[in-house]
Amino acid sequence: MSDSPIAPIQRVTVLGSGVLGSQIAFQAAFHGFDVTAYDVSDDAVAAAGPRFEQLVGVYEHDRVKGSENGGARAALDRIRLTADLGDAVREADLVIEAVPESLDIKRDLYEKLAGVAPEHTIFATNSSTLLPSDLKSFTGRPTRFLALHYANHVWQQNTAEVMGTTDTDPAVYEAVVDFARRSGLEPIEIKKEKAGYVLNSLLVPLLNAAAGLLLEGVADPATVDKTWRIGTGAPLGPFQIFDVIGLTTAYNVSVASPDEGSQYFAAYLKENYIDKGKLGTATGEGFYVY
Incomplete structure (x- = not known):
């Protein structure tokens, strides 16, 4: 396991554009990251557009801090939508998986993802019920895989629980903690795997x-x-x-x-x-x- 430094994360892909996936993507874009939002079909991608538009109004209404990046409206310009998995991750530094809480769905996605993502890409699951150890064998890169768990209404409940496995490279863990902090979140560093993390x-x-x-x-x-x-x-x-x-x-x-x-x-x-x-x-x- 290497402790070598990892370049700061800038290009982020979120897999799943539902309620929480769209929040994760928008929060990152709002804080200046280049974001790609992926979902499984053109219809699902089209449905994400109104969610992002709604979040503009929410962030403006709640006066969320982050205006140095152009504000909520400018965040939309940093979000790209696609239903092509290979296209979604081709330049990603970090991929955050936010698909339904089904082991079969996640296994299928990670096995496909492992074949198309660049070698340097870090994978993170937002799963709230599955441990990263339940998923790491599907990723093809256990040293570059961990959990990054968001709370709903992320702009207010802005915790980011970071939990690795025994295989996670410490440098990867620190890079994700740094990403969380730079995207307006409060990193919660979890010392060992625990179902439910701290919050749940x-x-x-x-x-x-x-x-x-x-x-x-x-x-x-x-x-x-x-x-x-x-x-x-x-x-x-x-x-x-x-x-x-x-x-x-x-x-x-x-x-x-x-x-x-x-x-x-x-x-x-x-x-x-x-x-x-x-x-x-x-x-x-x-x-x-x-």
């Missing part, structure tokens, strides 16, 4: 407890959320957080869990929300109407 190790038990209260008929979502907000001073309750995260993500995580309660919650979400197109804040309705 704290958050997931809260969300699971809330789901249990709902499924057991103890309290409805509004009551649970009100209790949590009043009792702790938190700005959002757990079901509001579910809506922000997205109910599709909550469903995928629940389905992948061996816990019986999680399976019940997945079925509940599918029947009452997902099958009805109520996916959270992104669609204007989830547990709440927005």
Whole structure:
């Protein structure tokens, strides 16, 4: 494993242009990085355009710091969209994978990515449930692979959890920490692999407890959320957080869990929300109407 310096990251590719993928791409572009946003089809790429346009308004409304790079409108000029994987990564210094939380989907993507990315390119997964060790054998470059985990609403909740494997080159790890800091994030350096990192190790038990209260008929979502907000001073309750995260993500995580309660919650979400197109804040309705 080499400790040799690695050139600072400048060209970034984000794989997946959904709710969080688009935020990851826009945050980097807003802070002056050259960004390519990739998705699997022309339709998916076309759907990303309005998300980026919406983020311009959000960044301007929230007065996000970063005007030295021309502001939110200028960030759009630094984002290139494509549905061609080889084209997306041909000059990338860093590729950030933000595709659905499915081992099969990620395996297929990394195996393709390994064949088209330049040798110098660093791969990072944004997975919130899979460890980088679960994926490293698919990448073809375990020394240049780690996890870089973003929180939703990245311009406000601007943590970047950095977690390597026993194979990750320390110089690669430091280059990604440096990238996170230069893209307006607060790097959270994790010393060893841990499912859930720091943030989700704290958050997931809260969300699971809330789901249990709902499924057991103890309290409805509004009551649970009100209790949590009043009792702790938190700005959002757990079901509001579910809506922000997205109910599709909550469903995928629940389905992948061996816990019986999680399976019940997945079925509940599918029947009452997902099958009805109520996916959270992104669609204007989830547990709440927005």
